[in-house]
Amino acid sequence: MSKQMRNKILSAILVFAMIASVRLGLGMGVVRAEEESAPAMPKYIFFFIGDGMSHVQASAARVYKGNNTEGEVLAGELNFTSFPVNGIASTFDSTSFCPDSASTATAFSCGVKTHSGVIGLEVDKVTAPRNLSEILSQDLGYEIGIASTVTINHATPAAFYAHVASRNEYYDIAMQMADSGYNYFGGGTINKPTGADKDQQDAYEILVEKGYTVTNDPAEIMALDADADMVYAYTDCPQDGGALPYSLDAQEGQLTLSDYVTAGINVMGNPENGFFFMVESGKIDWACHANDAKATIYDTLELDNAIQVALDFAAEHPDETLIVVTGDHETGGMTIGQSYTGYDTAFDLLAYQKMSFVAFDALVAGMLEEDPELTFEEVMPVITENFGLVTPVDASTAPDERLVLSKYEYKKLLDAFETSLMTPEEQTNNEENYILYGGYNPLSVTLTHILNNKSGIGWTSYSHTGTPVAVHAYGAGSEYFGGSYDNTDIYTAFLEAVGLAVNE
Ligand SMILES: [Zn+2]
Structure with a gap:
């Protein structure tokens, strides 16, 4: 190729890149690199976490859903295990090869390894890196939603809105929830809403004072729409200390994780802004701690139903929606075959x-x-x-x-x-x-x-184990989630998917 021709091609590429960056001129002070041929960047991001869910929990749900007849063995399909992009992530934290949900959720939300029990802080237990919710809301104007089947100030959801040295600081976490201004919190109740000594102002009251619509009325929750700016929607179920019931025990009329995903989309589906929506199925873990396979499988299947809600949304917003599904660690040392x-x-x-x-x-x-x-x-x-x-x-x-x-x-x-x-x-x-x-x-x-x-x-344990987890991705930006990597790289992949340089 002549020097002249190469220069012509280079200038054509430069002009094209300028047009493309003007056309995609999103964000406030954020540099995005994009070419016409590159896949679209996700405006709507769903991040589903099956707490305690590794390969075996997902496989058990597939086997249960499939045909176990001798000579005709067939595993059923789940939405997420059929996703086109798949990865495998190591889960250990700075303390243990059998990590907990606080450190692993911090790996996802902040991209750092920390101690078991620590939420949103580095290994010094002081430095608070900006988490994904902060980066995406502050830099890109995304709305933020957080839903969980367990209490909303439990470790996994907390890592997406709080920074505390101990996951047991429930009241402090609830206060950071109230101060976050995030658009949607859905699922379980607030653990210890008046503090460990029951002598603090009620966290539900504080949320209302901060401008949140707080409701546990199922009809009201399902009627929420984009007019509702800041919402905390919860189910007040006595089973398991204010978490949602196991799907296996759910009664007619009780809201499910899928319902909470639907409600979150209704609140945040404002076409002006994008959103980042973290959804946790937290009781897969609890059922595995107790070595209850049926409860584990039913909650995994309900997680898959909730993912179907996201897929339905993605069908209406093709090329703009990213769905990522993973587990934070394995629980119970569950095996198929014993x-x-x-x-x-x-x-x-x-x-x-x-x-x-x-x-x-x-x-x-x-x-x-x-x-x-x-x-x-x-x-x-x-x-x-x-x-x-x-x-x-x-x-x-x-x-x-x-x-x-x-x-x-x-x-x-x-x-x-x-x-x-x-x-x-x-x-x-x-x-x-x-x-x-x-x-x-x-x-x-x-x-x-x-x-x-x-x-x-x-089962080999009543605790967490050190097996890696699967990562499944679908839609815009999913290509960043393929391969074998560490759980902190999931944070990096999200930022890469939205075109943000990773220099936090
Ligand atoms: Zn656990």
């Missing part, structure tokens, strides 16, 4: 579980309140009704012969029931009890262990 089922699985048996461990605990607690002398024989019909399991002597009444307890399983269940009647101190005062029950109600955790094991699901 020691005594070998290569077999039978996920269809999970269909016999009718309620989560939390709901079952409440049910048995109610029975014990009525009759403190309650016997195992009296509880057994309730177990059969809600978990399908039957005793060896009642084998002929089993809805499915695989649900008959072996003598070994029956003894484990009987021991668990007897242990559940002891004081909490007696229940946890020896090593074996901890390994068997993990501090959960011995009866319900043994029930889920038995039904999960019969289904071919194993």
Whole structure:
């Protein structure tokens, strides 16, 4: 190529780039580089986090949804596991290879490694980097939405609006929520709204004073629109300390995570501004801590329903919407396949579980309140009704012969029931009890262990584990999320996707 021709081509490219940058002249003082052929930058960003969700939790939901018939094995599809761009992210933090939700959410929101338990601060526990919500709202004028199935000042949502040295500083986190001015908070209640000593002004009141519309009325929440500027919409459910109920236990008329995503879009779908919407399914983690596979799977499926709401929005805003889905860490050491089922699985048996461990605990607690002398024989019909399991002597009444307890399983269940009647101190005062029950109600955790094991699901922990997580991306800017990287790189990828130089 002659020098003259190369100069001509270079000037043509320069003119084209100038036109393109004028056409895309967005942002206040933010430099964006874009070429005509490059994919559009996302104006609407959804970031879904399955707390405690790694490959195995998503795969378990696919297996449950699929066909487990011998000779015809077929996994079902989830929206997010079918996304075109996929990555894998390491999850360790500066303290541990088994990190917690505070440090991992900080990795996503601030792009830094920090201690377990720390929210929005660097490893010195003092330096507060601007988080994604701050950068996107301040530099690009995006509206900010935050939704979660757990309390709204819990670690994961908090990392997107607060900076605190300890995730337990709930009141301080709630105050930072009130001061954020962000457009939409949706889902669970505020934990410790009047402070640890219950002597502070109520956080709900403060939100109203700061100009928030605060509502727990389902009809009112679903009728919200873009006229509502700053909203905190929540469900006041007593199960699990003010979080949304497990999807497995949801009652007619109770709002779901999908509903909270719909409401958030209605509040923030103002075509003038873009938005960044972080949505957490927080009880996948809680169910995994308790080793309850059915509750885990149902919340994962509901997360996928919520992602469908985002996909419907993306269909109306093609080339402008980015959807990213990941987990923050794995919980429970869940496996598909375990020691005594070998290569077999039978996920269809999970269909016999009718309620989560939390709901079952409440049910048995109610029975014990009525009759403190309650016997195992009296509880057994309730177990059969809600978990399908039957005793060896009642084998002929089993809805499915695989649900008959072996003598070994029956003894484990009987021991668990007897242990559940002891004081909490007696229940946890020896090593074996901890390994068997993990501090959960011995009866319900043994029930889920038995039904999960019969289904071919194993657990190795009641805590978080060090396995990496999958990242799934769809839409404008999704190309930045492919490959193998660290969880802090997810922060970087979001900024790259919106054309922001990463020099925070
Ligand atoms: Zn957890």
